[in-house]
Amino acid sequence: MLARLAPVITRLDLRGRALSARDLLTVLPRPELGVEDATHLVAPILEAVRVEGAAALRSYGEKFDGVRPEHLRVPAAAMQAALDALEPALRSALEESISRVRTVHAAQRPADFVVEVAPGATVRQRWIPVRRVGLYAPGGLAVYPSSVIMNVVAAQEAGVGGLAVASPPQASNGGLPNPTILAACALLGVDEVYAVGGAQAVAMFAYGALGSEPQDGDHLCDPVDVVTGPGNVFVAAAKRLVRGVVGIDSEAGPTEIAVLADDTADPDHVAADLLSQAEHDPLAASVLVTDSLALADAVEGRVTARAAATKHVERVRTALGGPQSAIVLVDDLAQGLAVVNAYGAEHLEIQTRDAAQVADQVTSAGAIFVGPYSPVPLGDYMAGSNHVLPTGGCAHFSSGLGVHTYVRAVQVIEYDQPALAVIADQIVAFADAEDLPAHGEAIRARGV
Structure with missing residues (x-):
């Protein structure tokens, strides 16, 4: 007889408890290391980059990424070589993603308007793109050409003139970012790409960076107006600290998925979706909220089995077993909605009866995925929506990345x-x- 695998995810039983919104904020699962804690760690990095420029960027590349980049700005030849070497199937997938994301984001462009307040008195509103943006694409535990697409397409559709991308240097690629990142940039027509990762990339964009080697030039990177893109908790902390020097999209830290499900949900679908986000990062959060004890039991079993068989087993088990992940039991769907609205997940799946109607009652989420055939990985790559979304409860007051991130409303008054x-x-x-x-x-x- 086979030994039963130990559960990898804890339970939180809220049944029979009348909890206020404030109470829910204190009991719901969250990572122990938050953005506030990380700000103390990244503040010296930001100051070093502000003062020392490229020299600090190279030192941090060596310290955090295991390689001291010779070329902080990626040479054009390396970009073209990466595109030429791209596998046809992956190139086709990238091109399809670009097309779908562009279609959705083209529809996001806000329209100018004119109001005649009284005869001879008009107020016009113009939407003006920012001058220059810095776009971050993670590349630590995983590589994200999809994040390049999400950042770049939204900025291009907004009409931004200057786009710079940063992604961590890879020892396996001679100190340049991952080749797939470079190929995605080349497909999108972006030629200003930097081999810089983490908090130091945010600092470079916010403050600019002077060169330290002949190949850098005097001004390696000019400051930007807005910094966007997802990242780990240290990237999110750096964005919090430079807000005000530059604009940011949101504090998009370690990924989160919450699934609101009832007894109609397929437990294997739910388990697979929880694991899909847990494999991103040991701090990733996977939360199931359900009023069905039978579903909770079934999902727990499937999560445990899938975690044991997945490629990134240690990362997944750490994420699922951490304080940021749980199966949350509630009395009914109404309490479940209260829980997910208080949680404000980056990604929220609705797998219930009448899922579309339930989704319309959600007030806080970065993006909502409705029904059994709209899993979060669809939004990561091909839905057309943007996957750069607020985390850590920031969905209560922040939107996901979009054209609106890169434009400003300016009113023009004429009497x-x-x-x-x-x-x-x-x-x-x-x-x-x-x-x-x-x-x-x-x-x-x-x-x-």
């Missing part, structure tokens, strides 16, 4: 003399009430 005259007395009344008489005088100076 003629009669239109200003109509409201001149009211403006002066406001100014007097706020004890700002020069405001009123600026109106009266126009003879109205």
